[in-house]
Amino acid sequence: MSFKTLVAGVALGLSLIAAPAYAETIKIGATPGPHAQILEAVKPILAAQGIDLEILEFSDYVIPNEALASGELNANSFQHQPYLDNQVKDRGYAIESVATTVNFPIGIYSDKYENIADLPDGAKIGIPNDPTNGGRVLLLLEDNGLLDLKDGVGTAASVADIVGNPKNFEILEVDAAQLPRVLPDVDAAGINTNYAEQAGLDPVNDPILRESPKGPYVNVIAVRTEDKDQPWVKALVDAYHSDEIRTFVETTFNGAVLASW
The missing domain is CATH 3.40.190.10 (Periplasmic binding protein-like II)
Incomplete structure (x- = not known):
């Protein structure tokens, strides 16, 4: 093996080690407006890790959980915990929250x-x-x-x-x-x-x-229970809970939407 070939092989090996840990797509459901806007800001943070965040918008509060439970989505970000609890109780969904997001005082x-x-x-x-x-x-x-x-x-x-x-x-x-x-x-x-x-x-x-911003109505990211420990879930939550997204929420919504973390 020539020295040139050896150097090329070492360089290739280093590039593989340095490559992002993920190379996948996360399909996440959200309602139009702030939820979708915040996820658009999360998207480039995940892209730097090799994760494509595909945001699908839904105009109601029912279909995003149906789509998540059926496997059409990997996650959703649109609802607060009491609503999710009610949906799970009434419909038997095997889905649960993995992180808080923002609060929208009604x-x-x-x-x-x-x-x-x-x-x-x-x-x-x-x-x-x-x-x-x-x-x-x-x-x-x-x-x-x-x-x-x-x-x-x-x-x-x-x-x-x-x-x-x-x-x-x-x-x-x-x-x-x-x-x-x-x-x-x-x-x-x-x-x-x-x-x-x-x-x-x-x-x-x-x-x-x-409504007071203090209370049980903080919104959440939900995933299927079977997926809650997947590496991409942690990557999604960490990106959402970054200082960059907190700043985005504070400067974009001027108090109408409040970061929970």
């Missing part, structure tokens, strides 16, 4: 009133029709003395749990994504931050009542 918005105390007797209030996000709005109303709920219902609160309604509010359950569209037709509506932003609302300044 807000109650109104085109007609500037203060929650101004809502009249019999006001129509739209809330998300999925159990956990609808429950968030009901708990927010209760925390501000506008409704009474059964003791102990917690994050599972539903319209059926209302035991006191002194202002006779009419609670209307609406698909979460449609709430910005029905806002002109109701007196107020509890709208998730991602849908509020898509509709041109300011999640920091426009709500007439806003």
Whole structure:
């Protein structure tokens, strides 16, 4: 073997050792808006490790878990822990969270009133029709003395749990994504931050009542239980929890979205 061939062989060996540990694609589901935007910022961090992050956007809160459970996705990033817990309980999915991501304090918005105390007797209030996000709005109303709920219902609160309604509010359950569209037709509506932003609302300044950022509604990355210990999961979480992504969240969303790590 010539010296030139030996040097070339050593160089090839070193290049193989230095190559990224991964060479695969992660398909991750997200809702449009901040969740997808943050993942776009995560994408080049993973690309440097040889991982292609393929982001698929879904316009509702049901299909991303169905797609994950069926194997069409490797992960998703769109939901908070109480919603995931409810989905697992109701549908038997073998999926679980592997990391927290960001918090989107939910807000109650109104085109007609500037203060929650101004809502009249019999006001129509739209809330998300999925159990956990609808429950968030009901708990927010209760925390501000506008409704009474059964003791102990917690994050599972539903319209059926209302035991006191002194202002006779009419609670209307609406698909979460449609709430910005029905806002002109109701007196107020509890709208998730991602849908509020898509509709041109300011999640920091426009709500007439806003949820505290401290609570159980921090969003998560979910994967199939069988995959939770895969190396790519750690790579995804580490990239998401990087200082670069924290800075991206803080500078892009100006307080409407809060990093959890």
